[in-house]
Amino acid sequence: MQPFTYAPVADAAGAAARALQGASFIAGGTDMLQLLQEGVAQPAELADINRLPLQGITEDADGAIRIGALTRLQDAADDARLREAFPVVTEALDLTASPMVRHMATVGGNLLQRTRCLYFRDVSTPCNKRLPGSGCSALDGENRHNAILGGSEHCIAVQPSDLPVALISVDAEVQIQHADGAERWVPVEDFHRLPGDTPQIETVLRQGDVILGLRIPAHARGRRSHYVKVRDRASFSWALASAAVALRLDEGGRVTEARIAVGGVATKPWRLPRVEQELLGVRLDRDRARLAAVWAAEGAVTRSGNAFKQPLLQRTVERAIIEAGELA
Amino acid sequence: MPPEPAQSFAVTLRVNGQSFETEIDARTTLLDALRDRLHLTGTKKGCALGQCGACTVLLDGKRVVSCLMLAAMAEGREVTTIEGLARGDELHPVQAAFVEHDAFQCGYCTPGQIMSAVGAIREGRAGSDDEIREQLSGNLCRCGAYANIVAAVRDAATREA
Known part of the structure; x- marks a missing residue:
């Protein structure tokens, strides 16, 4: 480890001021x-x-749920209101990391988790995300875990978090405060950026920003929601493919609302509008689920080691739709 | 006012009910402070990257991996290590169950396994073999003593219930 200075900060303004001076935050x-x-x-x-007072989960009068940025993943997973209203979020948290990590890691930090790309984590190799302009070792290297969606010639690193994938399916937003005191809300869907030719820039955050928390709007209540995660071992591993599905069905079983996002396959938590569109207005059955899920891999670009992710993604989305719709 | 950022400073750590004041570099992990400063070497250093669970301790009663935490971040919190479980010569029920069920071979992962099991039982998350396997999935045993570890945790959980 390189030497660094350390000090706790007391409030968001103090944190933002340190960030403007170049400090990095540490939470979990x-x-x-x-x-x-x-x-x-x-x-x-x-x-x-x-020490910032950003812990805990509260419910607004209109039924929206707010999650403080420093809420630990396990505390969020154990919240009965969240589980009842937005099970897809709780399921994603249950499948995240290990119990020890869930007791430490925060929901705000989880949005900012860096990629697990082998080359990003290995400072002896070129990586455009870690050292802009040095090249991408994954394009023709060990890329089994890398992205098939959203990549560029500069970077195919996966954003590895489960939580934001689930949050997209319930239209969640991130609350951000800047050092100048201004607050803004950003949909989780728009929070992460595509790598393009600047893979070192991963989110819309600016220097001097602090994440205060998340809000899941009341209008997303009542959707049938579900998270499916496929990985190399049964527990404590990153997704090879994951899918968050939230559907609203009318009395006749027709889909009136659909939100689908996927993880483990893309350079950012990835929404699938075409699959959603295929489901709208149809009476859900297993064939419809399979046909819609084919579109999950639309635009996929595979590499030497990750072509398996294309069918895996399609089948993961299919299974998530079937299980969310209770068609299994 | 919060303190000024510094590269080294004194911290007071509460470990197993005792207070220890020690001078540390800002980079010191809780794991290294426990082992190298407080000489509590029961907590083991495996991967130092949060992947193996050998360094599991309780922080305010909850399981954490002490390698992924700066020692400075533990100030004002209560740390429990494997040394803090037994009462004199009387083993903690989970320790006794590990002995009884032969739930280890080389023993290097054992303190972490036991701390994780103690946490899981306290949290009420050791109700079935499947739940125990899931709850201890962050604690790797390269000797492969998993079958006996599950049996030991199930036995201890049943006795404490």
Whole structure:
């Protein structure tokens, strides 16, 4: 680890001020410590934001649910209101990391988890995300875990978090405060950026921003929602493919609303508007689910090691639709 | 006012009911502080990347991996390590169950397995073999003693219930 200075900060304004001076934040620390240990992150200063009053889950009068940025993943997973209203979010949290990591990691930090691309984490190799302009080792390297959607000639690294995938299916938004005191809301769907030719820029956050929390709007209540995660081992592993599905059905079993997002396959949490469109207005059955899910891989670009993800993604989405619609 | 950012400073850590004041570099992990400063070497260093669970301790009663936390972040919190479980010569029920069920071979992962099991039982998440396997999935055992670990945790959970 490179030397750095450390100090806790007391409030969001103090945190933002340190960030403007170039400090990096540490919250749960579960990704930051790995990045520090491997020399990927070399901050001059770490500002510990754990004392900010951003913990806990509350319900608005209209039924929206707010999750403070420093809420631990396990505490969010254990919240009965969240589980009842938005099961897809709870299921994604249940399948995230290990119990120890869930007790430490925060929901705000989870949105900012860095890619698990082998080359990003290995400072002895070229990586455009870690060292812009150095090249992408994954394009023709060990790319079994890399993206088939949203990549560019500069980067095919997967954003590995489960939570934002689920949050997209329930129209969640991120609350952000800037150092100047201004607050803004960004849909989770628009929070992460495509790599393009600047893969080192991963989100819409600017220097001096602090994530205050998340809000899941009341209008997303009542959808049948479900999260499916496929991985190399039964537990404690990143997704090879995952799918969050939220559907509203009318009394006749016809789909009136559909939100579908996928993880483990794309450079950012990835919404599938074409699959949603295929489901709208149809009476859901297993054939419809399969036909719609074919569109999940629309635009996919596969590499030497990750072509398996194309059918895997389609079948993961199909299974998530079937299970969400209780057609199994 | 919060303190000024610094590269080294004194911290007070509460471990197993005792307070320890020690001077640390900002980079010191909780794991390294426990082992190298407080000489509590029961907590093991495996991967140092949060992947193996050998360094599992309880923080305010909840399971964490001490390698992914700066020691400075543990100030004001209560840390419990494997050394804090037994009462004198009387083993904690989970420790006793590990001995009884022969739930280890080389023993390197064992402190982490036991701390994780203690946490899982306290959280009420050790109700079935499947749940125990899922709850201890962050604790790897390269000797492959998993079958006996599950049996030990199930036995201890049943006795404590």
